[in-house]
Amino acid sequence: MSTHDLSHYDPAVEEVKKALALAESSGAVPELIETLKSALQLVELREDFAHNATSKESAALKGILDETYSHDWDSVHQQGKSLWKLSPIMMSGPLEGQFLKSLVSIQKAKRVLDIGLFTGYSAVSMAEALPADGEVVSLEIDEYLKPLVENLIKDSPHHKKVRIITGKALDALKNLDADGEKFDVVFLDADKAEYLDYFKVLVPIRDGVLIIRRVSDVEGSV
Numbered sequence: 001m002s003t004h005d006l007s008h009y010d011p012a013v014e015e016v017k018k019a020l021a022l023a024e025s026s027g028a029v030p031e032l033i034e035t036l037k038s039a040l041q042l043v044e045l046r047e048d049f050a051h052n053a054t055s056k057e058s059a060a061l062k063g064i065l066d067e068t069y070s071h072d073w074d075s076v077h078q079q080g081k082s083l084w085k086l087s088p089i090m091m092s093g094p095l096e097g098q099f100l101k102s103l104v105s106i107q108k109a110k111r112v113l114d115i116g117l118f119t120g121y122s123a124v125s126m127a128e129a130l131p132a133d134g135e136v137v138s139l140e141i142d143e144y145l146k147p148l149v150e151n152l153i154k155d156s157p158h159h160k161k162v163r164i165i166t167g168k169a170l171d172a173l174k175n176l177d178a179d180g181e182k183f184d185v186v187f188l189d190a191d192k193a194e195y196l197d198y199f200k201v202l203v204p205i206r207d208g209v210l211i212i213r214r215v216s217d218v219e220g221s222v
């Protein structure tokens with residue numbers, strides 16, 4: 001099990017904790033330590049408020065969250081099963097998931113493109129807001145993840161709405177475009193360096209498409 005504090009998922013909480021530990025171990029002035037303690041309290045309270053004010057996640061999403069934190073990603077990577085060292089911090093999680101679900105619902109979307117599957121949190125969150133004949137097409141470069149996610153979501157009543165395509169997102173996007181596939185919502189959450197190229201393929205896909213770009217996950221990438 002990860003040492004991450006599941007009650008505080010916001011990476012800001014972890015960062016302030018690190019800063020506080022560093023200040024204490026390096027003999028920083030008491031005022032700095034006190035300031036960091038109150039900053040920690042504030043970010044924790046802010047996150048608690050956001051969680052309490054947000055709809056609760058489904059059993060399927062909770063299952064994804066728990067497995068993402070308990071999965072032994074280090075061994076997976078050491079055994080050469082994954083392309084790179086995957087980490088729970090890559091996951092969108094409860095607040096972003098419910099927000100995505102609201103956006104899909106407001107958009108009255110039927111077809112969603114999820115670029116960057118990881119353990120399927122965003123894919124399933126958005127699938128939950130779709131009608132029975134809706135579909136989330138989720139793109140993922142790491143072959144290790146597809147069977148893992150398919151197994152994880154098999155008990156969700158929405159699992160049939162999730163179609164996973166493995167390979168480079170840019171190649172998949174070009175194929176989807178060539179096949180005339182259209183989307184109402186696109187969630188960009190894969191290789192940030194390729195976002196501009198994704199846009200170039202996506203923009204002609206459909207007038208009025210809602211494109212959501214996630215700006216941060218691992219190590220503060222933007």
Ligand SMILES: C[S@@+](CC[C@H](N)C(=O)[O-])C[C@H]1O[C@@H](n2cnc3c(N)ncnc32)[C@H](O)[C@@H]1O
Nearest residue numbers: 091092116118121122140141168169189190191
């Ligand atoms: C931030 S994670 C996605 C998190 C997921 N959307 C969620 O809500 O939990 C990014 C994922 O994109 C995948 N990825 C990175 N570069 C990619 C690429 N060029 N094509 C397809 N997938 C890629 C990674 O393997 C990783 O699983």
